[in-house]
Amino acid sequence: MAVECRVATRGRPMARVGDRGVEAGLVSVPGMGQEGGASGRGRCVGRLTQAPREEGPSSGGQFGHPGTVAAGPVQVTAIQGDVTQAHEVAAAVAGAHVVIHTAGLVDVFGRASPETIYEVNVQGTKNVIEACVQTGTRFLVYTSSMEVVGPNIKGHPFYRGNEDTPYEAIHRHPYPCSKAQAERLVLEANGRKVHGGLSLVTCALRPTGIYGEGHQIMRDFYHQGLRLGGRLFRAIPASVEHSRVYVGNVAWMHVLVAQELEQRAALMGGQVYFCYDESPYKSYEDFNMEFLGPCGLRLVDTRLLVPYWLLMLLATLNALLQWLLRPLLLYAPLLNPYTLAVANTTFTVSTNKAQRHFGYKPLFSWEDSRTRTIRWVQAVEGSAP
Numbered sequence: 001m002a003v004e005c006r007v008a009t010r011g012r013p014m015a016r017v018g019d020r021g022v023e024a025g026l027v028s029v030p031g032m033g034q035e036g037g038a039s040g041r042g043r044c045v046g047r048l049t050q051a052p053r054e055e056g057p058s059s060g061g062q063f064g065h066p067g068t069v070a071a072g073p074v075q076v077t078a079i080q081g082d083v084t085q086a087h088e089v090a091a092a093v094a095g096a097h098v099v100i101h102t103a104g105l106v107d108v109f110g111r112a113s114p115e116t117i118y119e120v121n122v123q124g125t126k127n128v129i130e131a132c133v134q135t136g137t138r139f140l141v142y143t144s145s146m147e148v149v150g151p152n153i154k155g156h157p158f159y160r161g162n163e164d165t166p167y168e169a170i171h172r173h174p175y176p177c178s179k180a181q182a183e184r185l186v187l188e189a190n191g192r193k194v195h196g197g198l199s200l201v202t203c204a205l206r207p208t209g210i211y212g213e214g215h216q217i218m219r220d221f222y223h224q225g226l227r228l229g230g231r232l233f234r235a236i237p238a239s240v241e242h243s244r245v246y247v248g249n250v251a252w253m254h255v256l257v258a259q260e261l262e263q264r265a266a267l268m269g270g271q272v273y274f275c276y277d278e279s280p281y282k283s284y285e286d287f288n289m290e291f292l293g294p295c296g297l298r299l300v301d302t303r304l305l306v307p308y309w310l311l312m313l314l315a316t317l318n319a320l321l322q323w324l325l326r327p328l329l330l331y332a333p334l335l336n337p338y339t340l341a342v343a344n345t346t347f348t349v350s351t352n353k354a355q356r357h358f359g360y361k362p363l364f365s366w367e368d369s370r371t372r373t374i375r376w377v378q379a380v381e382g383s384a385p
């Protein structure tokens with residue numbers, strides 16, 4: 001059975017997911033993305049339902065009636081709504097068998113206020129849980145983040161860790177704090193009685209840094225490199241390693257969980273799973289060069305020219321400027337004390353929990369993921385930054 005499912009990721013990419021089906025579900029579909037501003041309001045959710053058999057496979061989806069796309073045996077209906085509005089969420093969730101809650105405000109650059117981040121990520125998640133309870137939906141999959149674990153404010157490395165690795169998860173930044181609170185709410189809701197008397201089964205997926213088609217920050221680095229005459233300047237030592245995961249594999253993991261949660265409720269209910277694949281461990285910048293290198297950029301080693309204390313000073317200056325300029329304009333550069341700390345702290349995951357619990361294997365090999373991402377960067381070439 002071929003299924004095409006669309007999921008929201010940074011900068012509105014659409015990830016194709018193939019081979020196995022999901023019977024019904026509810027996901028966030030791209031509506032805003034990073035470029036769309038950071039208000040976090042009025043976005044989309046989408047419903048996946050089994051399309052009538054006679055429709056047959058479709059080569060990319062045709063609009064049936066407004067907001068509905070038939071993709072193979074799956075029909076995706078887009079319903080625009082705002083997760084902070086409980087009644088809109090309940091209306092979208094009603095009748096769904098599985099809910100995949102990926103909607104969130106991803107902001108580590110200070111574009112949105114902490115209040116808005118909490119409203120979308122925490123209150124929005126409460127609304128999704130309550131909607132499941134009220135409407136009798138029994139299965140809920142939450143897109144959490146590696147950031148609920150770390151890196152922590154002490155900058156402790158998390159090296160080849162798994163879901164059971166002890167780590168002091170202490171945060172101050174609104175984004176990881178909100179994701180951690182939301183994840184806790186979802187896991188605590190496991191076992192709650194839903195309308196009709198059955199129990200809710202929940203679990204959370206924790207992607208590491210997602211890359212792939214539509215990755216806005218990759219696009220920003222690419223355009224910056226072009227502006228600098230084909231060069232990017234290394235800021236972080238190559239020895240600081242990060243785990244990254246391809247968007248299509250993140251999507252695939254969500255589909256598998258949605259499929260398997262009912263059959264394996266006792267094992268999977270209340271569990272967390274890191275999202276992982278075969279992407280190599282590398283520093284953030286070296287990893288990006290896997291795609292930007294073949295597109296003509298090179299990474300110039302300037303470690304001696306730009307020492308860490310200078311980067312920290314620049315990051316602090318950026319934060320100060322952001323605060324000073326806020327009444328006049330939004331100044332939100334990539335470099336701030338938080339992003340510098342994340343970029344400069346090793347966070348690598350080594351686990352097979354998803355494979356053990358629900359048979360996950362990456363759908364896209366590292367080679368496929370790399371090729372697809374390079375092709376996308378090449379297509380971005382020449383487009384306006």
Ligand SMILES: NC(=O)c1ccc[n+]([C@@H]2O[C@H](COP(=O)([O-])OP(=O)(O)OC[C@H]3O[C@@H](n4cnc5c(N)ncnc54)[C@H](O)[C@@H]3O)[C@@H](O)[C@H]2O)c1
Nearest residue numbers: 008009010011030031032040043082083103104145207210
């Ligand atoms: N990008 C990453 O590296 C990464 C890593 C780990 C986890 N995540 C998580 O994955 C999920 C998707 O993130 P992304 O990177 O694709 O970001 P994204 O900004 O591309 O997608 C977020 C989606 O949420 C929707 N949304 C925002 N506010 C909403 C609201 N009030 N109501 C309804 N929908 C709303 C947006 O329209 C967008 O489609 C988020 O929950 C994020 O925390 C992302």
Ligand SMILES: CC(C)CCC[C@@H](C)[C@H]1CC[C@H]2[C@@H]3[C@H](O)C=C4C[C@@H](O)CC[C@]4(C)[C@H]3CC[C@]12C
Nearest residue numbers: 106108145147208209235284334339340342343
């Ligand atoms: C120091 C500068 C030269 C480089 C700045 C890079 C910085 C913007 C990058 C580095 C690491 C990135 C984060 C990491 O990949 C994981 C996540 C988790 C996810 O839930 C949200 C996005 C986030 C925080 C990435 C944001 C961009 C970061 C900080």
